[in-house]
Amino acid sequence: MxxxxxxxxxxxxxxxxxxxxxxxxxxxxxxxxxxxxxxxxxxxxxxxxxxxxxxxxxxxxxxxxxxxxxxxxxxxxxxxxxxxxxxxxxxxxxxxxxxxxxxxxxxxxxxxxxxxxxxxxxxxxxxxxxxxxxxxxxxxxxxxxxxxxxxxxxxxxxxxxxxxxxxxxxxxxxxxxxxxxxxxxxxxxxxxxxxxxxxxxxxxxxxxxxxxxxxxxxxxxxxxxxxxxxxxxxxxxxxxxxxxxxARQNATLMSIKNRCSGRPFKAFSSDELGRTYVFRGGWYFRADSSKDGWHAWPLSHSWRNLQGEVDAAFSWENKMYFIQDSQVTIYRSNPAYTPVQGYPKPLQEELGVTEVDAAFICQSSDVLHIIKGNKLRSVDLKQSPRLPGQERPIAHTQVDSAMCNANGIYLFHGPSFYLYKDVEEMVTAAEPPEPGNIAATFLQCTE
CATH class of the missing domain: 2.110.10.10 (Hemopexin-like domain)
Structure with a gap:
């Protein structure tokens, strides 16, 4: 052979x-x-x-x-x-x-x-x-x-x-x-x-x-x-x-594609199939498949025609949502990602807001939580039209990205993450919990 x-x-x-x-x-x-x-x-x-x-x-x-x-x-x-x-x-x-x-x-x-x-x-x-x-x-x-x-x-x-x-x-x-x-x-x-x-x-x-x-x-x-x-x-x-x-001669691109470089990640997301994605600078990593090695992929590898920085991402009803500036793009998740016709659409039209720093939705929930600055707002995705609720303050002046999974709610900023058991704990906390290291916990970096 x-x-x-x-x-x-x-x-x-x-x-x-x-x-x-x-x-x-x-x-x-x-x-x-x-x-x-x-x-x-x-x-x-x-x-x-x-x-x-x-x-x-x-x-x-x-x-x-x-x-x-x-x-x-x-x-x-x-x-x-x-x-x-x-x-x-x-x-x-x-x-x-x-x-x-x-x-x-x-x-x-x-x-x-x-x-x-x-x-x-x-x-x-x-x-x-x-x-x-x-x-x-x-x-x-x-x-x-x-x-x-x-x-x-x-x-x-x-x-x-x-x-x-x-x-x-x-x-x-x-x-x-x-x-x-x-x-x-x-x-x-x-x-x-x-x-x-x-x-x-x-x-x-x-x-x-x-x-x-x-x-x-x-x-x-x-x-x-x-x-x-x-x-x-x-x-x-x-x-x-x-x-x-x-590309290797471009130091900035090399830093973006090196998961352990310490550069912030703009979005985290986990879908219904357990796939966890980490986004930075038009590239992404899979954080759930370390035994298949590590590699930075361009967005278009999994999501046809998707390019540029992802500001926030979340999965709901077997669809993955990408927020980029003031627009939303949606892909169906099973078994491969296929684009939903008619998108991208304006963020205001889809979710009732104009700006997003981070967004997350917990499993088996229809409520999307949106963070902008130090304020949290919630949107019932089953509601039509979708209208965000009142702003609630959180103990963070800035958040890069957020994700919810079986362990709780993660807020990410710079090289660190902060874990809350639920939304109520997040909005009532007087100060952030002890930070964890993103690269070590999610990306198996040892340095």
Missing amino acids: RGSLTTCVLFCLLSLGLSYPMMKGKPNDTSSKPFPLEDPTHNLTALADRCTDEGFDAMTLDDQGLIHLFRDGYSWSGFRGAAQFINETWNLTVSVDAAFRNHNKNQPQTHQRMYLLQGSDVWGFYEGHLLAGYPRPISQEFPGVPDNVDAAVECHAGECQTDSVIFFKGDTVYIYSPMDVPVVKQRHWAALGPCTAAFRWLERYYCFKGINFTRFDPVSGEVLSTRPLDTRDYFVSCPGRGHGHV
């Missing part, structure tokens, strides 16, 4: 409307340089070269979010990791056909396990260690799945019908659902064709064929890319290749 390719730094190619993430090289990696001009770990003479046109045989994330790539008898760990012998790092003496990180929260004993497949056998790993009882036959671990598969990728419930694994063999896929009685559905995806490796990154699925890759729909197999792209320009750190060199 020669040539699948992939590593992780899915970077943004705005002219094509595509963006790809950067995979962290270690759990607390805060690097903002996805494509260094010179990569000191790139090794052309020792062991194997990750930048040849061979691609990789398999790739996956482990339970810590670290990327691993495999080709022949070699493996690479991390975006810039040097080649290592498989028999020294994974206790395998053969090349890897396929790899994936299992996702099944209903079965904790297998959730986040990393699986490597070769021939008729499968190896299971967790926290870097080979699990007891492995290797074992694929037919026992995944009954109904054939031997000698070409690729494999986990599929999450909501993206597929259930938590499952997609195994590729030629242009046939075997969708394995580990229920009480495991189910395997066989599909023929002729349009996608054979994949030499497959990979999932933040709800997007990629099929690799040698040096090239395409994005696909994990339910239908539909090809979603306009054309194949070269893996070395997106997934692998290779000298002289990749995108974004000019």
Whole structure:
């Protein structure tokens, strides 16, 4: 299975409307340089070269979010990791056909396990260690799945019908659902064709064929890319290749895209699917998926045609609202974000106010809370017309953003956040509570 390719730094190619993430090289990696001009770990003479046109045989994330790539008898760990012998790092003496990180929260004993497949056998790993009882036959671990598969990728419930694994063999896929009685559905995806490796990154699925890759729909197999792209320009750190060199020379942009830079965030939002977004300067981070690495994305990556600074964001009735200056734009949330026709609309027309510093709505509520300066107003979104209630003072002279989730209400200002159990506590507090650190709590920054 020669040539699948992939590593992780899915970077943004705005002219094509595509963006790809950067995979962290270690759990607390805060690097903002996805494509260094010179990569000191790139090794052309020792062991194997990750930048040849061979691609990789398999790739996956482990339970810590670290990327691993495999080709022949070699493996690479991390975006810039040097080649290592498989028999020294994974206790395998053969090349890897396929790899994936299992996702099944209903079965904790297998959730986040990393699986490597070769021939008729499968190896299971967790926290870097080979699990007891492995290797074992694929037919026992995944009954109904054939031997000698070409690729494999986990599929999450909501993206597929259930938590499952997609195994590729030629242009046939075997969708394995580990229920009480495991189910395997066989599909023929002729349009996608054979994949030499497959990979999932933040709800997007990629099929690799040698040096090239395409994005696909994990339910239908539909090809979603306009054309194949070269893996070395997106997934692998290779000298002289990749995108974004000019952007890296812009110190301000680098600071915006570095989640740990200490710059304020203009908006936080958590939707009904548990996705938590952090917005700054026309870019956003996902704060709920640290085990998939960290990466700054342009707004248009998830919300078509959305650009510029987001002043506030909130989700209500499976729709996400974006406030930018004096306008509101709305996107439907399930399963991907699609724009609601007729927007943007004036903020005054939609919510009955003209300016917003921050806004939040709590789960299962229809009441939106809007903060401007040191005043809080509430709007019943079920009401027509929507009329904001009386202003109530809060113990903050300025707020950058706000969010409500199961833990309570967060107010964000500068590098700090303040947590309240509910609105009543917020409006009756004589002074703010003890501040917490945004970067450390929400973005896993260690510095």
